[in-house]
Amino acid sequence: MVTRRTPAAEVRDALIAAGHRVLATQGVKGLTVRAVATEAGVAPMGVYNHLDGKDGLLAALVGDGFDRLRAATVASTDSDPAVRLRTAGRNYRTFALENPTLYRLMFSGACPVEEAGVAALGALTELIRFGQAAGIVRDDDPVELTMVIWSSVHGAVSLELDASAPDTVTVDGGRVFDAVLDMIERGCAPG
Amino acid sequence: MVTRRTPAAEVRDALIAAGHRVLATQGVKGLTVRAVATEAGVAPMGVYNHLDGKDGLLAALVGDGFDRLRAATVASTDSDPAVRLRTAGRNYRTFALENPTLYRLMFSGACPVEEAGVAALGALTELIRFGQAAGIVRDDDPVELTMVIWSSVHGAVSLELDASAPDTVTVDGGRVFDAVLDMIERGCAPG
DNA sequence: ATTGTTGTAGTACATCGTTCTTCTCTAGAA
DNA sequence: TTCTAGAGAAGAACGATGTACTACAACAAT
Numbered sequence: 001m002v003t004r005r006t007p008a009a010e011v012r013d014a015l016i017a018a019g020h021r022v023l024a025t026q027g028v029k030g031l032t033v034r035a036v037a038t039e040a041g042v043a044p045m046g047v048y049n050h051l052d053g054k055d056g057l058l059a060a061l062v063g064d065g066f067d068r069l070r071a072a073t074v075a076s077t078d079s080d081p082a083v084r085l086r087t088a089g090r091n092y093r094t095f096a097l098e099n100p101t102l103y104r105l106m107f108s109g110a111c112p113v114e115e116a117g118v119a120a121l122g123a124l125t126e127l128i129r130f131g132q133a134a135g136i137v138r139d140d141d142p143v144e145l146t147m148v149i150w151s152s153v154h155g156a157v158s159l160e161l162d163a164s165a166p167d168t169v170t171v172d173g174g175r176v177f178d179a180v181l182d183m184i185e186r187g188c189a190p191g
Numbered sequence: 192m193v194t195r196r197t198p199a200a201e202v203r204d205a206l207i208a209a210g211h212r213v214l215a216t217q218g219v220k221g222l223t224v225r226a227v228a229t230e231a232g233v234a235p236m237g238v239y240n241h242l243d244g245k246d247g248l249l250a251a252l253v254g255d256g257f258d259r260l261r262a263a264t265v266a267s268t269d270s271d272p273a274v275r276l277r278t279a280g281r282n283y284r285t286f287a288l289e290n291p292t293l294y295r296l297m298f299s300g301a302c303p304v305e306e307a308g309v310a311a312l313g314a315l316t317e318l319i320r321f322g323q324a325a326g327i328v329r330d331d332d333p334v335e336l337t338m339v340i341w342s343s344v345h346g347a348v349s350l351e352l353d354a355s356a357p358d359t360v361t362v363d364g365g366r367v368f369d370a371v372l373d374m375i376e377r378g379c380a381p382g
Numbered sequence: 383a384t385t386g387t388t389g390t391a392g393t394a395c396a397t398c399g400t401t402c403t404t405c406t407c408t409a410g411a412a
Numbered sequence: 413t414t415c416t417a418g419a420g421a422a423g424a425a426c427g428a429t430g431t432a433c434t435a436c437a438a439c440a441a442t
Contacts (some may be wrong), residue, residue, distance in 0.1 A: 011389090021318075032428085032429065032430080033429080033430060033431085034428090034429075034430090042390090043389095043390060043391055043392080044391095044392095044430090044431090045389085045390065045392090045431095046389080046390080047393070047430095048430095048431075048432090049388080049389055049390080050389085053430075053431070054429095054430065054431090077345075079245055086257070096234035104299070104300055107350075107353055108295065108299060109295055109352065109353050113353060122253070129222065140370075143362060144367060144370055146372075147347075147350065147362055147367045147369045147370075147372050148347075148367060148374055149213055150346070150347035150350065151343055151347035151349075151350055151367070152342055152343040152347075152371070152373050152374075154346040154349065154350060155341070155343055155344070155345040155346020155349065156343075156346065156349070157338075158298060158342075158345065158346065158349060159298075159338065159342055161300065161343060162298055162300050162304060163304070169337055171334060172337060175309060175335070176335060176338045176339060177340070179331075179338075179344050180231070180323060180343070183343075183374075183375070183378035183379060184338055185376040185378075186377060186378040186380075187373075187374035187375065187376075187378030188374060189377075191347070202420095223397085223398065223399080224398080224399060224400085225398080228400090232433080233419055234420095234422050234423080235399090235400095235423090236401095236420080236421065236422070236423085238399095239401090240419080240420055241420090244399075244400070245398095245400090245426090247398060257423090352427085381407090
């Protein structure tokens with residue numbers, strides 16, 4: 001039997017997919033080079049050949065995560081600007097809740113934010129500009145507004161992820177998140 | 192020479208202090224049991240005798256961090272409610288910027304939030320109640336308001352810490368933070 | 383067909399968190 | 413004061429981790 005060599009890109013994708021799987025099931029602590037390689041059906045050295053070791057694997061996973069986060073955020077195409085922005089916020093939260101470990105990893109500072117991260121940020125700014133054009137968002141610097149709104153949304157999601165471990169706080173996450181969105185709406189309204 | 196045995200509490204405090212020092216200089220990655228023990232002038236086993244291994248050390252550091260964060264937040268005693276709340280927010284940010292690694296660790300989900308964390312949260316709620324009594328904060332549920340405001344402040348600080356690695360975003364952190372505070376003020380005003 | 387490049391497998395090594403063993407010191411009861 | 417159980421200290425040792433090294437197999441280009 002002749003063992004065919006798998007194409008390089010295929011192995012790379014398999015490793016990243018395996019990384020996401022391990023991350024979701026075993027957590028950050030279980031994300032070892034050996035575990036990911038085994039899950040992908042590859043020797044541990046594959047992580048060094050196709051990615052740049054563990055750091056490269058992390059960077060690839062985080063980059064992939066930002067791509068998916070951006071896609072989830074811009075998914076809404078509702079014509080009403082208010083519900084479009086609110087849906088974007090809710091989709092953002094849904095992504096974080098569905099990929100808690102990945103989301104935390106993305107903002108853990110473990111690997112420097114790169115291309116995909118700034119792309120996601122740019123998509124957010126585009127959303128803000130859309131809201132400004134519709135007249136429901138105040139006419140400040142869009143980039144600064146993006147950081148302000150993103151801060152609140154990201155903070156709400158982060159705290160919800162942290163509190164989900166025990167029942168530290170008895171407040172309902174969804175209610176708080178909607179309250180944050182309400183506050184943003186009031187605080188960023190024109191005038 | 193007779194070697195006196197150091198009191199237990201003293202060794203514990205020395206270990207925690209050493210942990211903070213290592214955390215500040217070497218980062219989370221450098222925070223190893225051996226490094227902390229050496230820095231404290233103790234055998235590695237001391238971390239297991241006086242704390243509960245590395246997890247216990249982390250929990251102690253995080254708990255200490257929450258205590259200091261609470262102290263920094265309630266430090267302002269200005270009579271004017273508006274400046275008191277704003278100063279609290281700025282002191283919160285200052286603490287995070289001065290202890291970036293510790294702050295990230297506190298919210299990394301590595302160790303479950305405990306007593307000190309909910310105490311800090313309670314202090315924030317007290318601050319909100321103060322603002323409500325002064326009539327500058329809307330009359331919603333104080334606990335929910337706390338989570339909402341905390342979300343925004345925490346998010347702004349988190350993003351600033353992440354972006355500080357390279358010069359990903361060219362926006363000034365202080366300006367964005369003040370803009371967040373402005374938005375909170377507008378979004379949480381009565382009426 | 384030959385050759386140089388690239389991925390593969392397996393091993394090997396330093397370091398991590400943690401446990402075990404042994405010995406010494408301390409604290410409380412007789 | 414003396415004796416004795418218990419807690420702490422030191423160091424070696426173990427499993428697991430990230431990573432480097434070595435030799436061999438598979439492809440691409442000449």
